[in-house]
Amino acid sequence: MSLLTALDRKHTIAPEGYSRWLIPPAALAVHLCIGQVYATSVYKNSFVKHFDASQTSIGIIFSIAIVMLGLSAAVGGTWVEANGPRKAMFVSACFWSSGFLVGALGIGTKQLWLVYLGYGVIGGIGLGIGYISPVSTLIKWFPDRPGMATGLAIMGFGGGALIASPLSQQLMSWYDPDYNPSVASSVPSGSAVAMLFVTLGIIYFVVMMYGVFNIKVPPEDWRPEGFDPATLKSKTLVTTNNVSAGNAIKTPQFYFLWLVLFCNVTAGIGILEQSSPMIQDFFRSDGGVSTVTVAAAGGFVGILSLANMAGRFVWSSTSDYIGRKPMYMIYLGVGILAYLGLATIGHNATWVFVLLAMLIISFYGGGFATVPAYLRDLFGGFQVGAIHGRLLTAWSAAGVAGPLIINGFLDAKGTPGKLTVDAYRPALYTMIAILAVGFIANLLIRPVASRFWERAADEVPAGTTPTERETV
Amino acid sequence: MTTQVRLVFGWALVGIPLLYGLWETIAKAKNLF
Numbered sequence: 001m002s003l004l005t006a007l008d009r010k011h012t013i014a015p016e017g018y019s020r021w022l023i024p025p026a027a028l029a030v031h032l033c034i035g036q037v038y039a040t041s042v043y044k045n046s047f048v049k050h051f052d053a054s055q056t057s058i059g060i061i062f063s064i065a066i067v068m069l070g071l072s073a074a075v076g077g078t079w080v081e082a083n084g085p086r087k088a089m090f091v092s093a094c095f096w097s098s099g100f101l102v103g104a105l106g107i108g109t110k111q112l113w114l115v116y117l118g119y120g121v122i123g124g125i126g127l128g129i130g131y132i133s134p135v136s137t138l139i140k141w142f143p144d145r146p147g148m149a150t151g152l153a154i155m156g157f158g159g160g161a162l163i164a165s166p167l168s169q170q171l172m173s174w175y176d177p178d179y180n181p182s183v184a185s186s187v188p189s190g191s192a193v194a195m196l197f198v199t200l201g202i203i204y205f206v207v208m209m210y211g212v213f214n215i216k217v218p219p220e221d222w223r224p225e226g227f228d229p230a231t232l233k234s235k236t237l238v239t240t241n242n243v244s245a246g247n248a249i250k251t252p253q254f255y256f257l258w259l260v261l262f263c264n265v266t267a268g269i270g271i272l273e274q275s276s277p278m279i280q281d282f283f284r285s286d287g288g289v290s291t292v293t294v295a296a297a298g299g300f301v302g303i304l305s306l307a308n309m310a311g312r313f314v315w316s317s318t319s320d321y322i323g324r325k326p327m328y329m330i331y332l333g334v335g336i337l338a339y340l341g342l343a344t345i346g347h348n349a350t351w352v353f354v355l356l357a358m359l360i361i362s363f364y365g366g367g368f369a370t371v372p373a374y375l376r377d378l379f380g381g382f383q384v385g386a387i388h389g390r391l392l393t394a395w396s397a398a399g400v401a402g403p404l405i406i407n408g409f410l411d412a413k414g415t416p417g418k419l420t421v422d423a424y425r426p427a428l429y430t431m432i433a434i435l436a437v438g439f440i441a442n443l444l445i446r447p448v449a450s451r452f453w454e455r456a457a458d459e460v461p462a463g464t465t466p467t468e469r470e471t472v
Numbered sequence: 473m474t475t476q477v478r479l480v481f482g483w484a485l486v487g488i489p490l491l492y493g494l495w496e497t498i499a500k501a502k503n504l505f
Binding site for chain 2: 022025
């Protein structure tokens, strides 16, 4: 059996008695690796110096990767569903790791376009395919707790940066003895970052291979002990029917959910992107001095990472009990109140600001983690991975819109380092309006009309091709 | 390899790095207070 054949879906069907608890670590192995994309700030200053480029030119690397994530998830979603999680994870590992190696070549030869191509384009494809690859498999293994299962994996995407950030600093200090991570002004050399890229490319490939060889799909008629699919029918919005990816994008539910995700992510990115200067600006006196030090602001960034990660698991698991629609009403409705609190009383005490920001960021993470289960509820498990891939274009759009909104307002209000809480209020009120739009979109979500359901095999006219069947 | 061994190995492979990341982040977060 060739390697590629071994990766096929038909060779990944689990034998009888296979523990479903082996699936989350396999999914986490992939998500923890690709989550590194949120740790790019650790070498950003080194890139600026090494390439003699502006912050914007370097920031584009991250933007390309996120845009490619959305595009490759949208375009490759159907391929992932057809070929199974093992082949998808393998392809993701190849793209993600070679992205690092091509990026290292770009750093070594001082050609920034090669870093755009390597880390941004090639790595970005690995990100998109890797992000969606375990989702539908987890939902099939955990039909009784899909929110918890996908929350676990997507929590890994948040946790990836938590690991990559200190690990990268440690590795760069080995490769460049002059670099001291504890000194804010210390910048690692370009060759140290190139070596870091090679090291991460190799480590991530090995860890992702654990996921590749341990992911398995359940047999067709498998269900967890004691689980009765009939119990799902009693829940509002939860269907036991299936909708194909081709049909899902013809339904209003898909676009309402796209809007919900877009609004939730845009609002969260507004704080995430600006977190370190934001806390300093909120507690800046008229004299221009902030009571929050640079080190304390760094601590705030760390706390937000924890809230982001915890929100993915805790809120997504909670949605298994209270339902997906009510959960998003909390994300968006309570999110509005939290933003309002930030704008009005957030500057009164550091602990109030930190608590409100943590709540908002936990909802941001929760929104990402709960959406696959929401899609399963609405469209069934048939092509949920492919539908999820298409929905992730909302993330790419929000990744552009969120920073544009907050930076647009702040640029108009003054220069960085001199801003106060007043400069943030228009941006915060705009985020409240965006969340309100998302809240309404969520309220409008109703069960999918029966004309979009897949017909059972015995209902499909003889000679119908699979593509035709999708549109029957 | 038994299922138990595979479970311990799999969860350790992802859990130990995650604990390392959490530890480092909490240490950094302490600067806020």
